[in-house]
Amino acid sequence: MSRLAACTIHDGVAVVTIDNPPVNALGARLRGDLFAVLSEVVASPEVAAIVLTGSGRNFVAGADISEIGRPPVEPTVTSIIELIEDCERPTIAAINGNALGGGLELAMACHYRVATPEARLGLPEVRLGLLPGAGGTQRLPRLVGAAAALDMIVTGSEIGARKASGIGLVDALSEGDLMREAIALAQARAAENGSHVAVRYREDKIAAAKRDLAGFEAHRDALLSKRRGLRAPQLAALSVGNALTLPFDDALAAERGFFLELASSDESKALRHLFFAEREAAKLDGVTKEAARAVRRVGIVGAGTMGRGIAMAFLNAGMPVALAETDEEALAKAIEAISASYAALVRRGSLSEEEASARRGNLSGSVSYDMFADCDLVIEAVFEDMALKKTIFAALAAATPAGTILATNTSWLDVNEIAAATDRPQDVLGLHFFSPAHVMKLLEIVRGERTSPAALATALKLARRIGKVPVVVGVGYGFVGNRMLAARNAELERLMLEGAMPTQIDRAFRDFGWPMGPFEMTDLAGLDVGWRNRRAHGKTAPVADALCEMGRFGQKTGRGFHLYPDGSRKGVPDPEVEKLIRTMAEEAGIAPRAVSFAEILERTHYPMVNAGAQVVEEGIARRAADIDVVWVNGYGFPAWKGGPMFWARKEGLSRIERFLARQFEATGSEHFRPSPMLPLLAASD
Incomplete structure (x- = not known):
């Protein structure tokens, strides 16, 4: 069995490379190999300095999330960090890509950090209902200051290497050969024959934060005010605060206690469920990445609110877009609206004028479908009228060559019926964007009866390219999201009439x-x-x-x-x-x-879960976890509850079923009729 960490010697510098593709996650086997290699290197009298790096496009993108909540397996990340930190010879982290979570904690154990400009750094653990558990809340404030550390840790945001260099997280940027420059830095530091101060002993930025404790607390409170009810950001902020008030080892022990508390929390279990659910939702049996077709130019029919948003989603990803409308006036109005949106982003400082200009330059428009002849994908985004959509698809099939994917943005209508209006239903599918389309993350990919694996593979790959979370669903009224939304909202009118x-x-x-x-x-x-x-x-x-x-x-x-x-x-x-x-x-x-709040939630949320069971039963959703991905990313269901189906299991499937049965008997309303699939949801993933 090959080792996941290896060492080569370059003029007295030991280069230790982590090699656990694709993201170099810090799983148990990698930790064992890395600890063994580093132990040999640290003990060797021939080594003057150490460079730690990752293979491929990542330094280390984080821990092995599947291990969270299980008994720890030695050596832990903390054990490796202690080994690096205790080394008296200079240690350099050469960051060649993502250094996230445990990866950044590993890098901060080194004396120095050098990174490529494309590298990304962050401690995103709060996104999983956790906080950094290997000293991140203690070492980061010592490098960048307490306020900047709060920003990164409490929000879980990632930053680029240039920003990291500006705040002191990265010591040098490598504009050329990263390894050559990292080795040169290691040799230069080794030649100094001085002591190299580990990050844990650096106190100047901690002292500065202590002098403005009120400012730190105000900044903390402002960040937490936007995250009320969430435990992970609260404990993360408390742990960063401990860096200012407790000895390092005491604060480190407190951080570890917070991590273990969060790892067993419902909040973290729900967010970890979504993490894995999103990855599974993007996989389809019989559909491989290799089958995906290249998409170089995208066409869009309909330049209303939805069409403009879809256009911006592709423009934002650097893709040329051809926009079609029925008349020149409507087309000009749409192009003007898109330009105005980019101008607003420039005014807010969210986008440079150069980038806005590049995006506008990628947009063209016409009142003729002739411009779609060189498009690899055309998306119809007109209002929900079946006759109109069938007319458009027949025209698109005539205007585009075989192999061009034809997609409808319908949120309700039968994709199979739309596909039947063409002579190539294998190239037709649904791409249901959510408004505003350039902002919302969800993309429901609707698989028709004759949609080809190549078309699906292309849609899945393209979704990731434009920053969407894809979920493949089947054909049915409202698909997954809107079918369940209708069930959730069915009682709203009655609740109002009864007094709510x-x-x-x-x-x-x-x-x-x-x-x-x-x-x-x-x-x-x-x-x-x-x-x-x-x-x-x-x-x-x-x-x-x-x-x-x-x-x-x-x-x-x-x-x-x-x-x-x-x-x-x-x-x-x-x-x-x-x-x-x-x-x-x-x-x-x-x-x-x-009418109590409890009754409001029961009469709206339980039918929604029931409709979710129905779409699993009918095969419109492949698994209950896909439904959770849809509702968190497309409809705002609280992520820390894991999505409606995950929440339903915690609520109690038998309790929900009994409630629905009573309501159905009392009212005869179909949205209360219990699905036979409901009690089986726990096993549906």
Whole structure:
């Protein structure tokens, strides 16, 4: 069995290379090999200095997450760090790519760090409901200062090597040959014959933070105010604070205790579940990366809000986009809106003018489909009308060569029926983006009956290229997300008539962990969107329909379920809406009563879970974990609850099933009919 760490000697410098592709994760076997190699190197009198690096495109991208929560296996990352830190000869971390989590903790154990400009550094453990567990909360403040360490650790953000150099995390940038420069630095430091101070003993930036303890605490409180209810950021901030108030070893022991507490928490288990679920969602049996076709240019039909957002998603990834509209005026308006969006990003400092100009330069437009002749992918993004979509797809099939993938952004309609309008259904699939399309991470890839493996492989690869989280789903009304959304929202009108006002329902959702309540979200999106969809499908929602008939379309009209005075983005209760609801309840013979938050959540969330079980039963979702990925990345379900299906297991599947059965018996409402798959969800992944 080959070793995952090896050593070569270059003029007295030991170069220790970590080789555990693809990301050099610090699993047990790698740790054992690395500890053995480093022990030999440290003991060798022929070695004047040590350079530690990683093979491929990563230094070390973190720990082996599958080991978290299990009994520790020696040697641990801490054991390796102590071995490096105790070395009296200079040690240099040559960072050739990602140095994240345990990888950055390993690099900070070295005396010096040199990195390529493309390298990324960070301690993202809070994203998994954890905090750095091998000294990251103690060594990082000693290198970059307490405030900068708080920013990185509490937010879990990564930074580029240039920024890392500017704040003191990286000692030198390598613009040429990284290993040659790292070896030269090692030789120069060895020739100095002086002592090399380990990071743990550097106290100047700690002392500076102590002199402005009030400033540190204010910065900490501001960061945590945006993360209320989450345990990992709280403990991470506390641990960084310990660097200012406790001896190093005491603070290190406290950090380890915090890590073990978090590793066993529901919060971390949920986030780790999502970590693995996202990776599994992007894999398909019989679909390989090698089957993916090259996509060099993308066409988009429809330049409304959705089409513009999809265009920006590709432009932001550096891809040329051809945008089509029915008339020149609509096309010009769309291109102007996209340019204005980039101008706003430049004004905010989020984008350079050069980059904005490059993105605008990649955008072209036409009122003819002839420009799609050299596109490898064309996405239709017009409104939800089956006849219109079939007409467009027939025209696209005629205007593009065989092999061009034709995708629909429909959120409801039958992709198979759309594909049947072409002479090549194997090239047709759904790419359901979520609004705003250039911001939201989820991409539902809808697999038609005849969609080819090559088309699916291309979509999966492209999704990652534009920064989306892909989930492959089957054809069915509303696919996964909107099918479940309809079930979740089915009781909202009834709850209002029974006495729960929109403000109360929104608050129940926010208290659960949603970023917005259902009525706040409807007001943001526009009530007219749902109204138009209901009328197209012969459905009604009496309260919402009445508000639309009154011209109350949400934030854009200043009135929806809530009032938005003076253009405010934050709604306030509207007595007119409450009066309307009470009048409608009285006409329906419904006596108002007090409705608890618990009942609101049960009557909305349990049917949503039930619909999730149905889409697994029907094969529209391949596994329950895919549903969790959809809802966290596309609909705002709180990630720290793991998604609706993961949460349902903790809530109790039998409890949910009993509740649904009682409600179905009492009301006969189909969204309460328990799915036979519901009690089997625990085994569906």
